[in-house]
Amino acid sequence: MRKIIIDTDPGIDDAAALALAVFSKELDVQLITTVAGNVGLDKTTYNALRMVSLWDARIPVAAGAARPLSGPVYDAAEAHGESGMDGFTFDAVTARTVPMHAVEAMRRVLMRSEEKITLVPIGPLTNIALLFSTYPEVKEKIDEIVLMGGAFLRGNITPMAEFNIFADPEAADIVFKSGLPLVMCGLELAQMATITGAMVGALREKNPTARMVCDLFEHYRGGDLENGMRMYDSTAICYLLAPELYTTKDCFIGIETASPLTRGMTVCDLEGFWGREPNGKVCTAVDPEGFRRLFLEGLENASGAPENPTAAMWLYDC
Ligand code: BDR
Ligand code: CA
Numbered sequence: 001m002r003k004i005i006i007d008t009d010p011g012i013d014d015a016a017a018l019a020l021a022v023f024s025k026e027l028d029v030q031l032i033t034t035v036a037g038n039v040g041l042d043k044t045t046y047n048a049l050r051m052v053s054l055w056d057a058r059i060p061v062a063a064g065a066a067r068p069l070s071g072p073v074y075d076a077a078e079a080h081g082e083s084g085m086d087g088f089t090f091d092a093v094t095a096r097t098v099p100m101h102a103v104e105a106m107r108r109v110l111m112r113s114e115e116k117i118t119l120v121p122i123g124p125l126t127n128i129a130l131l132f133s134t135y136p137e138v139k140e141k142i143d144e145i146v147l148m149g150g151a152f153l154r155g156n157i158t159p160m161a162e163f164n165i166f167a168d169p170e171a172a173d174i175v176f177k178s179g180l181p182l183v184m185c186g187l188e189l190a191q192m193a194t195i196t197g198a199m200v201g202a203l204r205e206k207n208p209t210a211r212m213v214c215d216l217f218e219h220y221r222g223g224d225l226e227n228g229m230r231m232y233d234s235t236a237i238c239y240l241l242a243p244e245l246y247t248t249k250d251c252f253i254g255i256e257t258a259s260p261l262t263r264g265m266t267v268c269d270l271e272g273f274w275g276r277e278p279n280g281k282v283c284t285a286v287d288p289e290g291f292r293r294l295f296l297e298g299l300e301n302a303s304g305a306p307e308n309p310t311a312a313m314w315l316y317d318c
Contacts, residue, residue, distance in 0.1 A: 001028035002240060003115055003310065005106060007064070008233070009037025009123030010047040012080050012087075012220040017122055017148075017233035018048075019209045020295065022057050023302040026241055030117060030312050031109050033062045033102035037123035037167055038076045039084035041066040044123070045097060047085045052095040054208060055302075059311045061095060064102030064127035068168035076163055079221040087219035088212045098315040102127050107135045109312045116143035118240065121175075122233035124164050125149065129171035132178050144181040148236040150253070150266030151187035152282055158264065162187050165255065166264030173255040176266075182280040184253060185235040186266065189246075189283050193235045193291045194228025203296065207303035231295060235286060238294050245290040250278040 004027055008014045021027050032052070034045040045063040052061055067073050081087065098105055106127070110117055119142055121128050128145070131138060149164035149172065157163045165172045176182065197217060203210040223229040239246055249270055256265040268282050 001026060001309070003028045003030055003113065003117045004120050004240065005031045005033065005109060005117055007033045007035060007119065007121040007123060007127050008048065009035050009044045010051070011038035011044065011084055011123070012216045013222055013231055013233045014038070014122055015047070015051060015085055015216055016213050016231060017237045018051055019213065019302050020234055020237045020298040022055060022059065022306045022308065023209070023298060024241060025307070028310055029059050029308045030310065031060050031062060031105055033064050033106060033127055035064045035123045035127050036066050036073060037164065038080045040075065043084045047083070049093050049095045049097065050090040053093045054090055054212065055306055057306045057308065058313055059308050060098045060105065060313055060315045062098045062100065062102040062105035062315070065130060068124060068126055069129060069170040074167050081219050085216055088215040098318070100315070100318065103130045103134060105315055106131050107138055108315065108318070110138045110141040113141060116141055118143045119145045120236055120240070121145065121147045121149070122236055124167035125171040125175045126168045129174035132174055139178065139180055142180055144183065145175065146183040146185065146236050146239055148185045148233045150184050152266070152268040152270060152284065153188055155265065156187055160262045161264030162266065165266055169255055169257045169264045173257050176253055176255050176279060183239060184266065184280050184282050185239055186282065189235040189286045190230035190232040192286050192288045193231045194223055195231055195292060195295055196228050197225030199292065199296060200299065203300050206300055209302035210299050213299060234295055238291055239283065241294055242290060245287040246283045247285040248281045248283050250281050252276040252278055253280045253282065
């Protein structure tokens, strides 16, 4: 099993992505960290705890940054609802957060692990940037960063910027300059990675997770139920499960932090105009049928107790 840490801002598409990862037999989720993004930190953290409780998952949750490194706080409540996950009634929340900041929790998990761990950020990159700035020694313990964020064409929150990068461009700049292997699953993939209401509806009675995803989808404004909801964050999880479904290109990716017109843009030099050393792999396409198969199989099998055998539950005793 591949060890991963998921940094997230749930968020309806985050919820689907977390379900795929937590129930996957190939991924061993060590830790879930939360960040402000789709909604404020209190809500993203509560949403993560609601899901961990629903799944009875033995995975620690650590709350992280409530605001970006600089600039105003933006949210996407318009797409995800006031709570960030409107539309599903959860039972009582039994899970709680570990008694430390997400950055500290990540450091401890990384430094204690004998194997390298993959970071999977699917929200703004604030926690990851803070981790690298505060504890650069952790980089030796990271295998790869596979993130959802950015776009090589156009944006979804401004003409040129994608939400996760726009929400904290200074953080993204630190992460993209980290020198670590980085895979960017950007906006364009989500236009190919769509799931209709009918597809998940057919699974609704299979298990509580499928029911949760169905109910949340009714309230999500990332596409439409008939033509397909865009599963942004699941594209990063499916890359981990089946990279062969993706077309990628190594290239230089710069983050615009200055221009008021294009702040938060991921400038991907796919043609190699600048001749600069690649700092990432941009996913330019995903096989839509392959993605749907993985997504729907994952949801269908999301029942029983999820297995994440080496999750860092010891963080609760620190
Ligand atoms: C990204 O922004 C958020 O609203 C989604 O959860 C996803 O991570 C897409 O731009
Ligand atoms: Ca997200």
